[in-house]
Amino acid sequence: MSEDDEERADALFHALADRTRRDIMRRVLAGEHSVSALAAKYDMSFAAVQKHVAVLEKAGLLTKRRNGREQLASGDVRAVRSVASMLTELEQVWRGRIARIDELIAFDTTTHPDQED
Amino acid sequence: MSEDDEERADALFHALADRTRRDIMRRVLAGEHSVSALAAKYDMSFAAVQKHVAVLEKAGLLTKRRNGREQLASGDVRAVRSVASMLTELEQVWRGRIARIDELIAFDTTTHPDQED
DNA sequence: CAAACATACAACTAATCGGTTGTACGTTGT
DNA sequence: ACAACGTACAACCGATTAGTTGTATGTTTG
Numbered sequence: 387m388s389e390d391d392e393e394r395a396d397a398l399f400h401a402l403a404d405r406t407r408r409d410i411m412r413r414v415l416a417g418e419h420s421v422s423a424l425a426a427k428y429d430m431s432f433a434a435v436q437k438h439v440a441v442l443e444k445a446g447l448l449t450k451r452r453n454g455r456e457q458l459a460s461g462d463v464r465a466v467r468s469v470a471s472m473l474t475e476l477e478q479v480w481r482g483r484i485a486r487i488d489e490l491i492a493f494d495t496t497t498h499p500d501q502e503d
Numbered sequence: 504m505s506e507d508d509e510e511r512a513d514a515l516f517h518a519l520a521d522r523t524r525r526d527i528m529r530r531v532l533a534g535e536h537s538v539s540a541l542a543a544k545y546d547m548s549f550a551a552v553q554k555h556v557a558v559l560e561k562a563g564l565l566t567k568r569r570n571g572r573e574q575l576a577s578g579d580v581r582a583v584r585s586v587a588s589m590l591t592e593l594e595q596v597w598r599g600r601i602a603r604i605d606e607l608i609a610f611d612t613t614t615h616p617d618q619e620d
Numbered sequence: 621c622a623a624a625c626a627t628a629c630a631a632c633t634a635a636t637c638g639g640t641t642g643t644a645c646g647t648t649g650t
Numbered sequence: 651a652c653a654a655c656g657t658a659c660a661a662c663c664g665a666t667t668a669g670t671t672g673t674a675t676g677t678t679t680g
Contacts, residue, residue: 399520415597455677463597473587480532572647
């Protein structure tokens, strides 16, 4: 696990650790939305929402595309998947633990058959 | 999505948004470790590590079991999977978007065959 | 051109975060 | 009994966060 990967993981998990940002992700994964269209949905200032969008963009969870005076945000599903794969990696670590426990059980039951249930 | 679920999601993503805590998760998913055994692995005070463990425990990512004077921490893979399922849910939103786009293309090509590539 | 709109960013504030040290308390081993 | 160990928690500190307001800049439209 490289230093850069860890920094990226920090940014991704942190970006998703806020309900407003998760809600923005749902909207921009469903389709393009301008920053002001998004801002209209929440009970906070335009600047606050714009900052949330900037956090998501920096983490790579969404990209922006200029269209006239609007900035259209679109969710990047690949970034979402990269987070999912980090969790899968964690789950693999756990599987290794279970596999080791199973080996121990197999050892006991083959060398000491009396220990079977 | 209930208020409680969002609060839980906040706690889970926030807990994972720190590299020390992710590293602790790798260790405790691989097997039980006492808090001091964990603390010995990092270049920070015992109290700092103990707080990281407490954050993970509050989020439900690990559980502790007393054994004499030690507190053995063990990773809970179900919590990891619950985070993964939140991401799957996000990906489903994106799939819906793609499905809608596909429908539009199908409509165009069946009603206006001239528009095909 | 001027007014309205969409965005970006700086400066500020209260709250939270990640770390520290110090203290208290139960458990273990001599 | 007592010293060492393992843990928990409070109090503090500097950095960061999530929000605010205000200002500047580019874009569209009347």
